[in-house]
Amino acid sequence: xxxxxxxxLGKAVKIGIATAVLAITTLTVQAQQxxxxxxxxxxxxxxLLAGDFKSAVVHLEKALPxxxxxxxxxxxxxxxxxxxxxxxxxxxSFEKVIALDAKNANAYYYKAKASNTLAVSGDTKLSDGQxxxxxxxxxxxxxxxxxxxxxxxxxxxxxxxAYRDLGILKGTKGKSSYNKTVAADAYNKAIMDYEKVLTxxxxxxxxxxxxxxxxVYRDNLK
Numbered sequence: 632x633x634x635x636x637x638x639x640l641g642k643a644v645k646i647g648i649a650t651a652v653l654a655i656t657t658l659t660v661q662a663q664q665x666x667x668x669x670x671x672x673x674x675x676x677x678x679l680l681a682g683d684f685k686s687a688v689v690h691l692e693k694a695l696p697x698x699x700x701x702x703x704x705x706x707x708x709x710x711x712x713x714x715x716x717x718x719x720x721x722x723x724s725f726e727k728v729i730a731l732d733a734k735n736a737n738a739y740y741y742k743a744k745a746s747n748t749l750a751v752s753g754d755t756k757l758s759d760g761q762x763x764x765x766x767x768x769x770x771x772x773x774x775x776x777x778x779x780x781x782x783x784x785x786x787x788x789x790x791x792x793a794y795r796d797l798g799i800l801k802g803t804k805g806k807s808s809y810n811k812t813v814a815a816d817a818y819n820k821a822i823m824d825y826e827k828v829l830t831x832x833x834x835x836x837x838x839x840x841x842x843x844x845x846x847v848y849r850d851n852l853k
Contacts, residue, residue, distance in 0.1 A: 667704070669694050669697065669698055669704075671690050671691065671693040671694035672690070672691065672694045672698060672704055672707075674690040675687045675688075675689075675690035675691035675694065675707060675708070675711070676707065678690060678711075679707060679710070679711050684711045684712075684714040684715045685711075685715050687707070687708075687711035688708065688711045688712055688715055688717070691704065691707055691708040691711060692708065695708075699727075700731065702728050702731040702732040702735065705724050705725075705727045705728045705731070706724075706725070706728045706735070706737070706738060708724045709721045709722075709723075709724030709725040709727075709728060709738070709741060709742075710741065712724055713741055713744070713745055718745040718746075718748045718749050718752075719745070719749060721741065721742075721745045722742050722745040722746055722749070725738045725739075725741050725742035725745070726742060729742065734779050735779075736776040736779040736780040736783065736786070737776075739772045739773070739775045739776035739779070740772075740773070740776050740785075740786060740789070742772050743768075743769040743770075743771075743772035743773045743776065743789065743790075743793070744769070744789060746765045746766070746768045746769040746772065747765070747766065747769040747789070747792065747793050747796065749765050750762045750763075750765035750766045750769065750796060750800075751796055759800065759806055759807060759808035760808065762800055762808075763797065763800060763801070763808060766793055766796055766797040766800065767797070769790075769793040770790060770793045770794060770797070773786055773787075773789055773790035773793060774790065777790070784827075784828050784831040784832070787824045787825075787827040787828050788824070788825070788828045788838070790824050791820075791821040791822075791823075791824035791825045791828070791841070791845075792821075794817045794818070794820045794821035794824065795817070795818065795821040795841075795845055795848075797813075797814075797817040798814045798815075798817035798818040798821060798845070798848060798849070799814075799848070800814075801813045801814040801817060802814030802815075802817075802818075802848065802852050804853055811852050811853070814849075814852055815849050815852055818845045818846070818848055818849035819849065821841075821845045822842050822845050822846060822849075825838050825841050825842045825845070826842065
């Protein structure tokens with residue numbers, strides 16, 4: 632297994648179903664050409680490529696701790712956990728990937744996305760303070776990913792979403808976390824990131840809509 636395989640896997644999540652089928656077929660060929668020495672990793676890889684992410688998690692977890700120093704294996708585990716909806720464990724796995732490979736922009740991306748998803752979840756056990764910490768962590772990880780790969784539009788777009796969600800959290804009147812200044816700043820930064828996305832594709836009507844919405848949220852803060 633090599634890093635090229637892992638990076639290609641990260642890209643597959645963004646594309647349509649028909650193209651994804653082609654991408655997975657290509658990845659399967661790559662995997663067969665370079666099999667991992669650990670049978671549990673091979674089983675996990677096979678399950679992942681079949682779209683059985685929960686089984687992939689089971690197999691890849693069995694490969695640990697023997698493969699705990701292999702960033703590629705940990706990435707596959709984190710990706711499988713993410714696709715299984717286990718965002719907390721996914722964030723932990725990607726954090727381990729980053730500890731081994733500080734230049735892995737995809738690991739920062741998925742860790743950030745997992746944190747953002749947790750922050751806006753309906754989990755009633757999370758306090759507003761914990762949600763804010765998750766959003767701040769998400770923003771920080773997207774920023775680190777941008778430092779590694781400054782020309783990836785999806786990093787700016789997803790950081791904008793995290794800023795927007797922070798604005799909503801801090802700008803909701805009546806909550807103990809309410810802070811108009813912080814909320815306004817978050818909305819402004821979301822708008823800046825959305826505008827950055829437009830420099831890559833000015834035809835993105837969805838992004839223009841998000842800019843308008845963020846501006847309305849900001850201007851209606853009380």
